[in-house]
Amino acid sequence: MSMSSSAISQQQNKRDRFVYPDDRAIEKPFNWRIMVRLLHYVKPYRWTYLPVAILSLLLSTAVKLAVPFLIGYAVDYALRPQNVNLLTTLIITIAILYILQGFFNMLRIRFTTILGQNVVFDLRKKLFNHVENLSFRFFDKRTEGSIIVRLNNDVNSLQELFTNGLINIVMDLIMLFGIISMLFILNVKLTIAVMIVLPIMVLLSTKMRRKIRKGWQRVRLIQSRMNSHYNEAIQGIRETQTFVQEKENIKYFKGMNQRNTNALYQSTRLSSLLPPFVEVTGAVGTAALFWYGAHLLQAGEISIGIIVAFASYIGNFWEPISRLGNIYNQLLRAMASSERIFEFMDEKPHIKEMPDAKPLVVNQGKVTFDQVQFAYEKDRVALKEFSLHVDAGETVALVGHTGSGKTTVVNLLCRFYDPSSGRILIDHQDITKVTNASLRENISLVMQDSFLFSGTIMDNIRYGRLDATDEEVIAAAKAVHADSFIMQLPYGYQTEVEERGRMLSVGQRQLISFARALLAEPKILILDEATSSIDTETEVKIQKGMKELINNRTSFIVAHRLSTIQNADKIVVLDHGEIVEIGNHELLMAKNGVYANLVKVQNRFLEEDKGV
């Protein structure tokens, strides 16, 4: 170590005890390229929902614009010089217009939601299916949390945009345009007088809004950290309580909470200022209307009705302007989200099925590794010129230290990665030339940390073969001796697995994934550290039960326990991605090499007397 340890420790003590790196910018500048790409998702609906939505939008806005004009007209022509007939006509007209507006509004709400929801549905589906089919390399590079956040939150922030935002932009722009046109039609001079404050207001409110946006951005950032911490605090509660760290954590959280509160103070103070500001500038417009309007009235250029109509129009003017500002903020947030979503969409799966891929046909289950070379990252070779032939029905044990390449062999055989050179053959068929589905159907992998899905135990075992009957599921569970503990659960096979199987021990979870793999009736079975947490008694039972099954299929076993390994037909000892020894137990013991040494160490530790 280059730095003296005390220096490091000093520097460390200044830092928070938890670190939540922010891997995502909350907003990005407006970008036309992204916008166009987003609008692409509207395209399928351009002849169906879109025109209806736009038309109903236009019509409902038109009605809204007509009413103040009609009222102004009524004041001038039906009330001052009394004209009951005209008044009646106007009242009926307005009533009809409102009924029409009701109808248009219904259409607008319905069709804009249908449009928006369908677009989001498509986007979500496409993104999910795309990510679902990406290869292991994609998932290796990222933590689960960061992928989940994109699939959930980023799509949700686009949902707001598509269901409300974009439509509101159109609606508000039409509204503003309509109001200004109406005002100009009514009186040009008065319009200019009333609108004189508009530029100042837009300028100032844009500035304010930028500040407000920054403020809320900070709040969101702190809150997302706070949420991450809540999650950690819950997940790590055992550690916290056993190490008596409750007080330290509370201290940490209070600091975090205080920062959140301070950020909230700032943002809410600024946000509370904006509506009064709009109100006051709006009032300046109204004052201008009164003053200049009265002046024009006196000069005989306009009538009272026009002032009334003006008052009504500018009353409706500031709200859309205010809303447009908010939508702009929303748009910037959506930009950041879309950028992240498109980044995922642009990822290409590394494992591609050949266009002329045929289904894998396994009759015997012979497996050949032919000069296979592989590296997870450049210059870090995981497997070197690896050649191995496994005959049908043979059991192969892979032995070696962490990082020796055992799991890599498994990963390549399952085609989670493709070798950089060399070939892997199953019954003389290159696995890169067969369909992925057929390959995975023929291979079952039991991993060290097996994953349980929410659903019943029955569902979880059935995951191995989706069309298996209940009887087949139970038979598989019995074969791996999982049946006895399952029957002790409150609802047996129908017990719901909660929180990824928290109520089960690691060993029990491994048994379930054993049953799952068995149910798949694979031609090739791979056990990757699958028995590390199963007690020996159960393991022996499983091995007895599975003897028949293993005999009928080619199997690969990665394990630390000698008891699991020694019966293998072939034991492959790996070191730094190369085979250093190969043979059965007796052969390797006789050879007195690496394997024999390993066995000796284990046996020594078993046999050694106390006190060494």
Next chain:
Amino acid sequence: MKDFLKIKSFFLPYKRYFILSMLFLVAMTGMGVLAPLLLKYLVDDVILKEQYELVPYVALAVIVVAILKGAFQFLSSYMGHQLGINTVYDLRNSLYQKLQYLSLGYYSRAKTGDLMARLTGDVEKIRNFLSGGMVKLTRIFLTFIAGLSVMAFYSVKLTAVTFIVLGLLIAVAYRFQKVVRPSFRTIRKSVADLNTGIQENIMGIRTVKSFGHEAFEESKFYHRNDEFKQAHLDSSRIWSRYFPVMEMLGGSCIVILLGYGGFLVLNEELSLGALVAFFSLIWLIVNPLTDLGFTINNFMQSVTSAERLNELLETPEDILSPQEPVYQQNNKTEINFKDVSFGYQTRKDTLSDINLDVSPGKTIGVLGATGSGKSSIIQLLFRAYDTTEGAVHVNGNDTRQLHLSKLRREFGIVMQEPFIFSASILDNIRYGDPYASMEKIIDSAKLADAHEFISELPQGYDTIVGERGLGLSGGQKQRIAIARALLVNPEVLVLDDATSALDMETEYHILSNLKSMMTNQSTFIIAHRISSLKNADEIIVLDKGKIVERGTHQELLQQNGIYRKTYDVQHASQTENLRRRSRAL
């Protein structure tokens, strides 16, 4: 409302903000209804009476009223935010504190998703309601009353007629709120389903891929996505039915004003200016009323949130320090299990009649099949649970009489699946002792055989691990957890299947390190491998919650029981093996 009051202890200290906010709100509403009256004055007294010299004053009055209204609005909203922010600050602290002290028994039943929803969504709902929702709700009613009063001042008849329509509008808004509530609930549920679905899928992606079940997962997701869409469409369909009705009712107010009001103007029962002012006033009243449904709904939701938070806050902390803990001076720790029986809620008889004495410096090995009660013994030691019968004694005192934190500090516990926090490796190791020196940290890491791999990382001990950091292998996590436990200098070290992911050589190495170090401290080792257990001073074999065998390695080998069988299987007995093989050939 009653439910909302349950969390009153959190907002009562800030009631001054509430009172101020409401006072400013009243003032603001007053200014709000005053503005249209200026229009009336302009029409009736300035234009119609041709007193144009008054125009500048009216214009000025418009601005003054707006400034006052704006100021009151700001103050009211500011005070509301103060109320919300401060209340929620306290609420968050209390909730967090609660989380830290709830027993592990509670956590074994609780669902993380549900807890998270309470801590994030529910808290935010309370803040939103206190900060703005409450003001908004009150404002709707105040404007309604103030607006109608002003109208009634000028024309009781016209006000009475509009009142009927407005009454209808309120009824519709209220009805909407009731009808839409279940659909909002469906939306919330579909959102949760979609999110958990995605989460589960990504966490289990390797399992999905190993079975080639991508298409199956896609169809599962398709249904959730579709439910989500349908839920939103349903609620918008309701809105599309109610909103036009509300707008039409608002519109009919305009029609009434123009018709009946126009009639009154023609009969000179109402001034033209008043009628013009009514057109502004009516929108002032109607616009917020169309929002009433949503506002009430938000209120209802925040009541539910308050209820859910209160429920969490009232959950008893069932494992507590006694009022007057027994003080004990302990250099060394002796542990005795006396006739201990224990059962979780769902399973009875997890442990029965356990008797065990551990004197300082001794090592206890525990062997047993899955579910035999091994981990429960450990959990009783540091009072994650309390015994159902019998007692665990530490230095002669019942653990329930000891100070809880002091008791737990005696232990260094390594779990089978240790949790690694989102922090540097350094902070993870010193989790139990944040102020430990670097030397000590490195020493512990060396003892746990972790120093080497940590040093090989580009950022060494500063490497961020956990959720968004570097992913560690199971073996690496276990070694960090062992270092973490060793750092606190425990009097009792507990390894609960803590070396399962390590290869034998590493395990051997760590265990011999521990052996030379733990001369005065006791150790509990739970393991499946005989090699981990055989050097223990006493080994107990558990079966269905009972101790079925006990003794030293040698003694147990003689007994020909479970231990012996396990040993035989694990011990690479070559002769037998050879025999079997030659038979096969």
